Amino acid sequence: MSEQFDASSTCAARLDAEDPLAHLRDEFIFPVTPGGEEEIYLVGNSLGLQPRAVRAYVDAELDKWGRLGVKGHVDTDVEPTFPWESYEESLTDQMATLVGALPSEVVVMNGLTVNLHLLMTSFYRPTTERFKVLIEEHAFPSDHFAVASQVRHHGRTAEEALVTVSPRPGEDLLHIDDIAAEIAEHGDQLALVLLPGVHYYTGQVFPMAEIVDTAHGVGALVGFDLAHAVGNIPLNLHDANMDFAAWCTYKYLNSGPGATAGCFVHERHLGRTDINRFEGWWGTDKETRFQMETVFDPIPTAEAWQLSNPPVFSMAPIRASLEVFEKAGGMGPLRDKSERQIAYLDYLLDAVLAGRVESITPRSFAQRGCQYSLRVVAEGHAGRGVFDALESAGVACDWRHPDVIRIAAVPLYNSFSDIHRFVQILDGILS
């Protein structure tokens, strides 16, 4: 494959010219450097760029609030507004398509960590015999805090209830065999497995369906945190058969800081009456909700987990964002472009930066999305200093303690020229 690439800027320009999705870059607003140039924005793994259409979607709802006040709840105004009392419904179909789920399995609500708690309230039901939770040793802190506090909430200590998996000594990535071995070892005592779909630190993609099968085989339930997976890699949550999943929408879904999060509950758990759930009025049957009865009649979809009425201004940007995914033709064409960008960046890292920068992200396409976790190995250069120099040169990327620079070429808006410029700048810093 590498014969189609060389390290010249002409090659990058040709790849951009051949890119059928290149025009989507114009749908986004790029931050500019103090010198007035567009940033080389490679940090969509942390906060995605603003789609230009967001402003119109948010303005339309602000305008509606001004014009109609409370009547906005039921107003069926023309696009792009949507009645507030069922605003969440305006996101469901497109979000379900994006994650490979049935519309009934998906709801957009709350924040990611809040959703993890609400879902664990239903799917972490420890008994005297079965009370352990398997997570990674170095899980994202919020996930760790959520699990540890759930365990304590049920009267257990983290020491007795947490089972952790970690990379082997001297390695960065997790082995699926090691995860399977832990699941087998704690089999009868394992209540829940909670892992990421894509690892935030290394970019490693986990074989979700395989993990689900193994865990279900010992009688444990399985949830995934998809913060770094949604909008990055194609997903099939329904077929992967996980019990639940949660994700945020401000990373690869470009919906703005703290935007409302998503969650998935597998069809087999919908409409169950024997399920424990924290409840609020937004989870009860829509027909009787406003009769103000105090009988909870769960909506037979993932919407039953909703507590409050939807935060319209944090959801309007998601509508704009999901439209861009639709314009792209969904995750299929985006992944095609992403793989081409990955192959190109692999080529440049080898051709230009070999021996000075290493990627700890898995090399096989099946095990990674668009994120690279780079470690500076060039003599006389500290990773942190290189990161600072990148930032000063107009590259937006991020630093993850202790020694990783994360970058992501996001196929929706990053060009091949962005990738080329990044490598050129990094080469300059390390020369």
Ligand SMILES: *Cc1c(COP(=O)(O)O)cnc(C)c1O
């Ligand atoms: C980004 C991220 C979070 C953030 O949680 P919020 O509740 O949205 O603040 C949590 N977990 C993982 C794995 C993440 O990548």
